């Protein structure tokens with residue numbers, strides 16, 4: 001038997017487990033999927049926006065893998081905590097695959113980021129997704145204006161959530177506190193601001209178009225900013241996704257629609273240079289106008305503009321976090337690897353593998369992690385004869401408990417699901433997420 005630990009139960013971890021048990025070349029593979037949270041699914045539960053029901057429903061297919069009899073879920077087990085170092089883990093399993101994601105946010109690196117009212121999109125997403133690490137319960141939603149810095153799908157997600165009405169979110173599983181705060185929000189104007197033009201923006205067209213379909217909201221684009229885009233005259237030169245984005249944005253520039261209670265302004269060619277404040281609170285963002293530099297980037301023009309806002313969310317990308325005891329490339333924010341085999345000082349480290357965002361960086365859609373996991377599992381299976389000869393502890397679960405970990409088993413997660421359904425019923429909603437560690441652990445114990 002080959003015993004494999006997969007660290008992380010997000011898409012890459014679950015796809016790794018799936019590829020390991022569905023193959024036939026190496027029989028007798030058993031997989032333990034460990035997660036530091038009592039709940040599975042990683043960013044599918046704690047990142048994908050609550051109003052994206054179709055993508056959220058991917059949890060159903062991930063669930064089927066975790067319910068396979070050859071796979072065991074061990075929640076509330078953090079690798080790196082309580083003596084469970086990568087070296088200790090390697091004594092328990094023939095192979096370990098790290099699928100720990102890359103959910104640390106990037107900073108803007110401008111003065112004023114510490115002001116009250118300036119947050120990372122990650123903090124905002126964690127709050128409305130009920131991540132138990134979310135430390136915030138207030139987001140300067142007294143309005144009327146917010147600035148979202150960024151031009152990717154996460155920027156689009158948080159922009160959309162800021163203008164959604166409570167009635168649209170109540171049928172989702174957003175935690176009650178976030179629902180009530182968003183219902184009371186005074187934010188009416190959201191400025192989504194990008195350093196470059198729509199021809200280079202990273203959002204996907206489907207996400208972008210959704211902004212135009214939001215009830216009681218219109219989308220405004222300044223035609224003069226579009227005209228700055230090098231592709232404006234000749235979109236044919238762009239990759240298909242950017243060409244489609246440009247078409248959508250041009251449509252809004254030509255016709256912003258009728259006045260509506262809320263608006264989203266898409267702004268381009270502006271880079272933040274300072275967050276301005278008074279009495280410790282954000283009051284505006286100062287931007288420098290940029291222009292194309294002819295090489296696909298932008299350069300500053302020395303002209304400045306301020307946008308008044310009480311809330312600033314930065315959505316300028318993610319990067320991985322070093323896991324003590326595991327090699328880490330700080331420049332790329334990933335674990336160095338060769339086809340998924342972890343490299344220590346440039347040499348393959350027997351038994352250690354990596355998949356997902358921590359392997360390739362925060363790129364692609366959920367399905368990209370499936371291919372990524374497959375490559376890693378192919379490498380692992382090719383190494384299987386040598387891995388099976390490694391001496392490992394007879395009962396990893398017992399060793400975890402000796403170290404002070406109390407894994408939440410799959411039945412514990414099912415109990416959390418039941419508790420969330422009961423909470424929903426008590427609030428007249430379908431299902432409501434439990435937002436804190438204590439509540440999740442107490443619910444899991446009911447199993």
Ligand SMILES: Cc1cc2nc3c(=O)[nH]c(=O)nc-3n(C[C@H](O)[C@H](O)[C@H](O)COP(=O)(O)OP(=O)(O)OC[C@H]3O[C@@H](n4cnc5c(N)ncnc54)[C@H](O)[C@@H]3O)c2cc1C
Pocket residue numbers: 007008009010011012013034035036037040041042043044047048049052055077078079080099100101102103125154157323355356357358363364365366367369
């Ligand atoms: C806000 C946001 C919205 C997104 N929306 C979409 C979308 O709509 N559609 C789409 O296709 N993609 C979307 N994505 C991208 C998608 O979520 C990622 O591609 C995917 O989640 C990456 O999978 P992963 O398994 O590598 O990492 P994650 O999903 O981050 O999973 C990592 C897991 O590892 C666990 N972990 C971390 N450290 C440890 C440790 N030390 N010990 C044990 N466990 C640990 C974490 O708790 C987590 O469960 C979104 C991403 C973000 C950030």
